[in-house]
Amino acid sequence: MNDNKNIQRQEEQTKEVINEIKKEYTKTADFLEDNTDTQLKIAGELKEELKNNDFDVNIEELNSLKDEITGLKAEIKRLNEMDNISLSSLIAKDIRAVGKSLINLQEKAVGSIKHLYDNMKHQLNYSLTKAQEKFVQVKIGIVxxxxxxxxxxIKEQQKKLNNCLEKLDTLSKEIQKDEEKLNKGNKEEIKQTDNENKDIKASEKASARDNSERSKNKPIKNDDRSSKNIKRKPSVLKTLKENQQKIRLEEKGKAEKTVKKDKGMEI
Structure with a gap:
């Protein structure tokens, strides 16, 4: 019972940690989305102000990144709506997969900022008006x-996630250890029950064998002997047949004697 309670307690702790992780994932996705929107706005304003297509590549990159973030936010929302979370369930794998996707998107967001910054810095090499140059420098400051x-x-969020992942790893090991202990106890209990059943069957067989031996060695009663020694009477039909056969034999003998007498007279 204590082992079951420990596992239940650990499962509850697991749910709390996973919910904390999902909360951080949501915050990260929202942050990346806001950051990407800001970059898109800057790239669009620069394109309009400088009257060139140099920022089209940045806009395309940022739109693609935003689509990925939107898709990941939908996945995070799906995870948030799921119940009955456990460390051994598929949702734990899904959470780790989402975490990897978030890291990948963070790297892409950092890359997109660098590309945008490099492009803005490159614009300062052109013959810009003072107003355009100042505009670019303001946008560089925003970037x-x-x-x-x-x-x-990312630093703060990574600390929280690392802490959560450490808790998950610890809980995972504890749960696995307790489950193995519980399974071992169940197997021993089943084995003990099987042995008890075998003992009961062996006892029943021995009892049946003793009863059989007693019945064999039991003395036969007088009534039993007399019943065994009683001879069966011949049937009436059999008696009639025997009498008829005797009569025929006697008649046949008389006929033979008569024939012999007649032959003697003829001589």
Whole structure:
């Protein structure tokens, strides 16, 4: 019973940790989406202000990133709506998969910021008006702020996730250990029950054998002997047949004597 309670307690702790992880995933996805939207806005404004297509590649990259973030947010929402979470269920694997996807998107977001920054810096090599140059520098300042905020967010978020993952790993080992212990106890109990059943069957066989031997060695009663020694009477039909056969034999003998007498007279 204690082992079962321990497993239930650990499962509850697992649910709490997984819910905490999902919460961090949601925050991360929202942050990446906001960051990507800001980059898209900057790239669009730069394209319009500088009157060139240099930022089309950035806009295309950021739109693709946003689509991936939107898809991942839908997956996170699906996980948040699921109940009966356990460490051994598929949702644990799904959560780890989402975590890997988030890391991948973070790397892409960092890459997109770098590409946007490099492109803006490259624009300063062109013959820009002072207003355009100032506009680009303002946008570069905003991008630097995005970089700093993303850096701080990812560091903080990664600490929380690492802490959660450590808790999950510890709980996983504890649950596995307790389950093995519980299964071992169940097997021993089943084995003991089987042995008891075997003993009962052996006892029943021995009892039946003793009863059989007693019946063989039991003395025969007088009534039994007399019943065995009684001879069966011949049937009436058999007696009639025997009498008829005797009569025929006697008649045949008389006939033979008469024939002999007649022959003697003739001589």
């Amino acid at each position: 630097k702020g995005l970089v700093n905020s993303m850096q701080n967010f």
